[in-house]
Amino acid sequence: MEFCPSCGILLQYELPHMDRPARFFCPTCPYVCNIESKVKIKRRQRLVKKEIEPIISKDDLKNAPVTEATCPRCSFKKAAFHQVQMRSADEPMSTFYYCLGENCGEQWRED
Known part of the structure; x- marks a missing residue:
């Protein structure tokens, strides 16, 4: 989900048309955000398993x-x-x- 940076409304998706790429647009203001066809991964983060705590301790x-x-x-x-x-x-x-x-x-x- 993407929100409009100027008015905060949820952006709507518009399909690509002829030479124009797919894009998000704001239904209340003129804001438009084109969608890139490639996904960029900025960083990789390893997930660490958390240790499971017992519900009742030995005490x-x-x-x-x-x-x-x-x-x-x-x-x-x-x-x-x-x-x-x-x-x-x-x-x-x-x-x-x-x-x-x-x-x-x-x-x-x-x-």
């Missing part, structure tokens, strides 16, 4: 409620859990489980 697990849930990794029968409303209000909450088995620490989620 919060001490006070988290415990339920009977089987760990998919070690088959331990108890896990701490935390529920979060991730989607709209008419959808069920997402439940995050944390295995309480020794040296496991597996985390999984049920929607």
